[in-house]
Amino acid sequence: MxxxxxxxxxKGVRLTDQRKIIAKVISDSKQTFGSKDHPDVDELHKRATLxxxxxxxxxxxxxxxxxxxxxxxxxxxxxxxxxxxEPTTEEHHNHLIDINSGEIVEFVDKEVEELQNKxxxxxxxxxxxxxxxxxxxxxxxx
Amino acid sequence: MxxxxxxxxxKGVRLTDQRKIIAKVISDSKQTFGSKDHPDVDELHKRATLxxxxxxxxxxxxxxxxxxxxxxxxxxxxxxxxxxxEPTTEEHHNHLIDINSGEIVEFVDKEVEELQNKxxxxxxxxxxxxxxxxxxxxxxxx
DNA sequence: AAAATATTTAAACTAATTATAAATATTAAG
DNA sequence: CTTAATATTTATAATTAGTTTAAATATTTT
Numbered sequence: 001m002x003x004x005x006x007x008x009x010x011k012g013v014r015l016t017d018q019r020k021i022i023a024k025v026i027s028d029s030k031q032t033f034g035s036k037d038h039p040d041v042d043e044l045h046k047r048a049t050l051x052x053x054x055x056x057x058x059x060x061x062x063x064x065x066x067x068x069x070x071x072x073x074x075x076x077x078x079x080x081x082x083x084x085x086e087p088t089t090e091e092h093h094n095h096l097i098d099i100n101s102g103e104i105v106e107f108v109d110k111e112v113e114e115l116q117n118k119x120x121x122x123x124x125x126x127x128x129x130x131x132x133x134x135x136x137x138x139x140x141x142x
Numbered sequence: 143m144x145x146x147x148x149x150x151x152x153k154g155v156r157l158t159d160q161r162k163i164i165a166k167v168i169s170d171s172k173q174t175f176g177s178k179d180h181p182d183v184d185e186l187h188k189r190a191t192l193x194x195x196x197x198x199x200x201x202x203x204x205x206x207x208x209x210x211x212x213x214x215x216x217x218x219x220x221x222x223x224x225x226x227x228e229p230t231t232e233e234h235h236n237h238l239i240d241i242n243s244g245e246i247v248e249f250v251d252k253e254v255e256e257l258q259n260k261x262x263x264x265x266x267x268x269x270x271x272x273x274x275x276x277x278x279x280x281x282x283x284x
Numbered sequence: 285a286a287a288a289t290a291t292t293t294a295a296a297c298t299a300a301t302t303a304t305a306a307a308t309a310t311t312a313a314g
Numbered sequence: 315c316t317t318a319a320t321a322t323t324t325a326t327a328a329t330t331a332g333t334t335t336a337a338a339t340a341t342t343t344t
Binding site (some may be wrong): 196201 | 290291292293
Binding site for chain 1 (some may be wrong): 299300301302303308310
């Protein structure tokens with residue numbers, strides 16, 4: 001059973017066949033593609049239909065939304081228009097997006113996290129969510 | 143003449159009546175509403191029609207795009223779906239979005255800027271663009 | 285002032301996403 | 315277990331933000 005399936009049980013989300021498939025697809029994205037993945041809805045649908053060719057795009061959208069609301073996965077709206085998804089990880093991380101290839105590099109930086117909290121507090125706010133995205137191009141070594 | 147009109151001249155963007163109106167609306171957004179504003183296209187259109195009720199939404203979209211490409215204004219894609227706009231400022235700044243009211247607080251933090259550069263470099267990238275958004279709720283004082 | 289070029293308008297079109305109604309599957313009650 | 319009640323899925327229609335197009339208007343060039 002995938003980690004996402006476990007989480008569904010925890011959160012009381014009923015697991016239908018379709019949801020199991022979508023859960024597996026998302027789970028696998030991290031496993032087999034590594035942190036470079038983060039598929040969009042079309043890609044999730046495409047991968048899901050490899051398992052069950054009858055699954056509809058509407059179900060993918062609905063399930064993704066359900067999973068997001070249950071904190072099972074995270075949606076990202078990078079600068080490209082389409083949303084991209086990844087399973088929720090224990091540790092919060094940020095993203096660097098390669099502007100040439102679209103590849104994603106994940107990183108964690110404690111300093112940044114602390115700084116963000118400090119800033120919010122100074123402005124009189126309680127930090128609820130935050131987004132740090134770096135866009136860059138690869139430095140070639142010689 | 144508004145600052146944005148001046149910039150258009152600099153960049154060689156021809157100023158039609160409609161563009162002048164839209165330029166004024168954006169200029170005024172910072173002036174009269176302060177940093178809390180950042181209107182979306184609908185709001186820009188609404189304000190523009192107060193000056194000329196014949197101006198079409200397509201022109202607003204086209205002009206906004208033109209202004210953005212000329213570096214005259216900045217588009218933001220916060221978590222709400224619609225893009226919101228502000229005139230380009232000399233100094234780069236970040237945004238804290240009030241999740242309850244949609245209000246925006248702008249802030250500058252040198253430490254954050256430096257940190258971002260350092261992180262990108264460490265990952266082997268040249269930082270081209272970056273986005274830091276904090277989402278928070280107001281702390282009530284007692 | 286006429287010809288060439290650019291912009292605007294209104295309306296049609298896209299792409300991503302959401303809602304709806306009928307069909308199918310799941311759960312609960314007898 | 316078998317029917318009624320509830321939830322989910324499918325296919326399709328609707329919606330929303332944004333873009334494109336063709337005809338009308340305006341601006342610039344000659």
